[in-house]
Amino acid sequence: MTGPLAPWPRALLALRLLAVDPVGLGGLWLRARPSPARDALLAGLGALHLPVRRIHPGIGAGELHGGLDLTAALAEGRMVRREGLLYRPAALLLAMAERCPPSLAVQLGQALDARSAALVALEGGGGEDEALPPALADRLALFLDLSEVPLSAVTEPVAEDFTAARARLPKVRVPAPAIADLAHTAAALGIASLRAPLHALAAARALAALGGHDEVTQDDLQRAVELVYPHRATVLPAPEEPDQAETEPESQQDPAPQGQTEQAEIPQDVLLEAALTALPRDLLARLAAGHAARSASGAPGSGAGRRGNRRGRPLPSRPGRLDGRSRIDLVATLTSAAPWQAMRRAQVPGKPGLHIRPGDIRVKRYQETSDRLLIFAVDASGSAAMARLAEAKGAVEILLGEAYARRDHVALIAFRGETAELLLPPTRSLVQTKRRLAALPGGGGTPLAAALKAALDVAQQARGKGMTPSIALLTDGRANIALDGTANRAQAAEDATRMARALRRLGTPSLVIDTARRPQDSLKDLARILDAPCIALPRADARALSATLGAALDG
Amino acid sequence: MTFPFSAIVGQDEMKLAMVLTAIDPAIGGVLVFGDRGTGKSTAVRALAGLLPPITQVEGCPVNSADVKDCPDWAEIGSKRTVKRPTPVVDLPLGVSEDRVTGALDIERALTRGEKAFQPGLLARANRGYLYIDEVNLLEDHIVDLLLDVAQSGENVVEREGLSIRHPARFVLVGSGNPEEGELRPQLLDRFGLSVEVASPTDIGQRVEVIRRRDAYESDRAAFLKTWGAEDAALRKRILAARKAVKALETPEQTLHDCAELCVALGSDGLRGELTLLKAARALAAFEGDTEVARRHVRKIAPMALRHRLRRDPLDEAGSSSRVNRALSELFGAFQTAAE
Numbered sequence: 001m002t003g004p005l006a007p008w009p010r011a012l013l014a015l016r017l018l019a020v021d022p023v024g025l026g027g028l029w030l031r032a033r034p035s036p037a038r039d040a041l042l043a044g045l046g047a048l049h050l051p052v053r054r055i056h057p058g059i060g061a062g063e064l065h066g067g068l069d070l071t072a073a074l075a076e077g078r079m080v081r082r083e084g085l086l087y088r089p090a091a092l093l094l095a096m097a098e099r100c101p102p103s104l105a106v107q108l109g110q111a112l113d114a115r116s117a118a119l120v121a122l123e124g125g126g127g128e129d130e131a132l133p134p135a136l137a138d139r140l141a142l143f144l145d146l147s148e149v150p151l152s153a154v155t156e157p158v159a160e161d162f163t164a165a166r167a168r169l170p171k172v173r174v175p176a177p178a179i180a181d182l183a184h185t186a187a188a189l190g191i192a193s194l195r196a197p198l199h200a201l202a203a204a205r206a207l208a209a210l211g212g213h214d215e216v217t218q219d220d221l222q223r224a225v226e227l228v229y230p231h232r233a234t235v236l237p238a239p240e241e242p243d244q245a246e247t248e249p250e251s252q253q254d255p256a257p258q259g260q261t262e263q264a265e266i267p268q269d270v271l272l273e274a275a276l277t278a279l280p281r282d283l284l285a286r287l288a289a290g291h292a293a294r295s296a297s298g299a300p301g302s303g304a305g306r307r308g309n310r311r312g313r314p315l316p317s318r319p320g321r322l323d324g325r326s327r328i329d330l331v332a333t334l335t336s337a338a339p340w341q342a343m344r345r346a347q348v349p350g351k352p353g354l355h356i357r358p359g360d361i362r363v364k365r366y367q368e369t370s371d372r373l374l375i376f377a378v379d380a381s382g383s384a385a386m387a388r389l390a391e392a393k394g395a396v397e398i399l400l401g402e403a404y405a406r407r408d409h410v411a412l413i414a415f416r417g418e419t420a421e422l423l424l425p426p427t428r429s430l431v432q433t434k435r436r437l438a439a440l441p442g443g444g445g446t447p448l449a450a451a452l453k454a455a456l457d458v459a460q461q462a463r464g465k466g467m468t469p470s471i472a473l474l475t476d477g478r479a480n481i482a483l484d485g486t487a488n489r490a491q492a493a494e495d496a497t498r499m500a501r502a503l504r505r506l507g508t509p510s511l512v513i514d515t516a517r518r519p520q521d522s523l524k525d526l527a528r529i530l531d532a533p534c535i536a537l538p539r540a541d542a543r544a545l546s547a548t549l550g551a552a553l554d555g
Numbered sequence: 556m557t558f559p560f561s562a563i564v565g566q567d568e569m570k571l572a573m574v575l576t577a578i579d580p581a582i583g584g585v586l587v588f589g590d591r592g593t594g595k596s597t598a599v600r601a602l603a604g605l606l607p608p609i610t611q612v613e614g615c616p617v618n619s620a621d622v623k624d625c626p627d628w629a630e631i632g633s634k635r636t637v638k639r640p641t642p643v644v645d646l647p648l649g650v651s652e653d654r655v656t657g658a659l660d661i662e663r664a665l666t667r668g669e670k671a672f673q674p675g676l677l678a679r680a681n682r683g684y685l686y687i688d689e690v691n692l693l694e695d696h697i698v699d700l701l702l703d704v705a706q707s708g709e710n711v712v713e714r715e716g717l718s719i720r721h722p723a724r725f726v727l728v729g730s731g732n733p734e735e736g737e738l739r740p741q742l743l744d745r746f747g748l749s750v751e752v753a754s755p756t757d758i759g760q761r762v763e764v765i766r767r768r769d770a771y772e773s774d775r776a777a778f779l780k781t782w783g784a785e786d787a788a789l790r791k792r793i794l795a796a797r798k799a800v801k802a803l804e805t806p807e808q809t810l811h812d813c814a815e816l817c818v819a820l821g822s823d824g825l826r827g828e829l830t831l832l833k834a835a836r837a838l839a840a841f842e843g844d845t846e847v848a849r850r851h852v853r854k855i856a857p858m859a860l861r862h863r864l865r866r867d868p869l870d871e872a873g874s875s876s877r878v879n880r881a882l883s884e885l886f887g888a889f890q891t892a893a894e
């Protein structure tokens with residue numbers, strides 16, 4: 001086989017594969033800003049034998065699943081049903097796929113699983129933090145990033161007749177070792193999902209059908225791997241690959257006949273090679289950042305904006321359509337229809353009852369907001385008290401004022417001696433918080449781990465109630481009491497580190513304020529584990545504090 | 556046709572959990588948590604094909620077995636009963652409250668001026684299964700609603716001038732990916748069994764998965780024919796176990812074991828013990844035993860209890876190993892001959 005494909009020929013090949021077997025491949029994940037390359041590619045979708053339907057992330061359940069066609073029903077005075085998009089074979093083109101809400105992702109995923117549709121997820125490639133929901137990304141075989149396509153390389157897709165290839169597709173045979181090769185290669189690249197090798201197999205079949213063979217060839221497999229695996233890779237295969245291959249047949253007794261495994265070794269390496277050549281360049285950086293980012297950002301569905309703990313503040317109802325998600329505001333609908341009754345009755349004589357037109361329909365609206373909770377963990381140990389507990393209290397009061405202005409909830413945890421204590425469960429009462437804070441005595445050890453644990457508990461409970469917690473930790477960082485209450489400095493530091501990791505896994509934004517006379521290195525390390533900004537109190541005047549806090553909370 | 560249940564490679568714990576709820580729906584559903592592409596949804600959809608059919612009054616919106624159980628608002632004319640597959644109803648994530656509980660039938664209200672009730676998903680799921688994919692992303696108010704209905708077994712709709720109630724007893728089946736969000740403890744507790752699935756690490760198994768899936772995709776009819784016999788045998792075994800579970804003896808010792816285990820693990824409430832016992836009974840029936848023994852409890856304990864433990868942020872080992880640790884502390888590390 002010739003070397004790896006340049007980006008544009010690769011895109012064209014993907015398009016041709018999609019034209020041969022759209023449903024078997026699931027579809028295409030396309031990351032591209034508006035560009036001639038993108039336009040050319042999207043125009044090329046016309047080659048699919050499925051009708052292309054554009055959908056957007058805000059699409060309603062009514063359009064997806066069908067239902068009453070209200071406009072027609074009201075006009076004709078009888079039931080008119082509308083067929084849902086998901087129940088007809090179609091190539092769905094999802095624009096702005098990075099904004100796809102999880103609920104839509106699940107429904108599209110089900111349609112893809114049912115083999116009734118193919119999906120082209122078009123991602124604008126805007127922000128780093130937004131991406132296609134993984135549930136969908138996993139179900140689409142092909143991935144293209146058009147940002148590297150130079151303008152000069154873009155050519156129009158050649159019009160081509162795919163009928164012969166489509167007819168050949170069901171008859172394409174797969175040689176027995178190919179499946180094992182694909183599975184091995186996927187494993188070497190750390191691809192856990194079993195959909196990937198299946199997609200690669202489908203791609204190889206389509207390639208064979210395109211090439212006019214009756215059996216999948218080694219070249220087909222290579223190209224398929226090159227198209228399907230690279231963007232899913234999570235590890236770079238170990239460099240001492242040959243050694244592993246030698247020991248493997250011995251350790252695994254008989255998943256496959258011995259001879260076959262050995263035979264298959266060489267093609268596997270070639271396949272791996274093919275995938276490696278097409279690996280995205282930023283893979284290593286992404287891998288390093290990937291774990292933290294994934295756990296921290298969480299699902300868009302559990303994000304702060306949408307998950308209100310109350311049903312939200314009612315807003316004035318607006319004209320709208322009943323799309324399955326909205327609720328009708330009956331009174332407002334009737335009110336808006338009322339003035340027209342006489343006129344409409346004259347227009348349609350003989351129709352009994354109210355004359356309601358689609359334009360009269362008003363739907364209810366709610367503003368859902370999630371309450372924020374600011375958890376203060378204040379170090380009241382002897383060392384901190386000596387240094388500057390009073391100043392720390394002052395800093396907390398500044399933050400409290402901020403929180404109050406934003407109508408956030410506040411919780412207060414003090415830690416000293418052997419344990420941390422939740423002085424004030426989440427509340428909105430500023431007065432109460434200030435009073436408890438003022439009465440906070442100092443002295444004793446620094447049970448930092450216990451404080452973090454208490455903060456974690458409060459944060460988790462708050463999440464369950466639909467609040468968005470953030471943690472502000474004020475300490476001088478000399479942890480000397482372990483979680484079990486013993487005075488063991490090494491164990492204490494260890495426990496604190498582990499708790500900090502647990503907090504980070506939860507993805508709660510936090511802020512560390514160093515109250516020691518001199519900034520502590522250990523605290524900086526802790527902040528790094530927490531992925532939190534660390535600011536030293538000496539420099540923390542009111543403005544700096546509130547700005548940092550704001551950044552930490554909104555980030 | 557869905558992928559046959561018996562053709563799913565590996566994932567024995569998940570398959571066992573599903574079979575057990577099919578034997579005794581009172582166990583209360585299964586939660587499947589795990590990576591993408593491990594066959595979670597496939598297994599749930601395959602389960603539908605495995606369940607024995609139910610008898611219901613023709614046209615009844617809540618699948619009542621008897622005419623006198625039919626709600627009066629449904630205005631059922633016929634008294635005929637029909638056999639139909641056990642309902643497995645999908646609850647999509649973005650669903651509105653109206654579609655779950657049922658609401659005023661807007662179509663009829665607007666086009667014909669009649670006040671009528673349009674039953675929702677809960678009505679359709681009565682006596683069957685309610686499946687929620689990505690259950691951890693479900694919106695909070697829908698979760699509240701489900702909890703309420705699951706507790707009372709009845710769906711009450713009081714809105715827009717309607718006052719409707721109908722039975723809603725269903726088995727909850729949920730699946731999700733823990734990386735994307737957590738489940739609230741109250742909802743967790745509603746699931747009888749929970750299993751964690753991971754992609755198989757064994758290459759041989761992975762190859763077999765791909766091979767079977769590929770065979771299914773390329774020639775569905777032949778594949779279903781090959782596996783249909785195994786599915787039928789499994790269905791027979793489930794039906795036999797359903798009968799056997801009623802006659803099963805539960806020795807005092809087993810009750811004691813269950814209670815002791817739950818105390819040792821500090822699981823909240825008594826639902827843990829009850830589920831553990833029910834699941835152990837179903838397992839004993841499935842395996843053709845006449846008595847529930849410690850080995851059944853041992854086998855079932857992780858899936859019945861792991862989601863009921865208080866979370867310990869420092870125990871990175873996870874709740875499964877905590878259950879196993881408690882098991883070996885209480886009952887000894889290995890299965891003894893007496894079991």
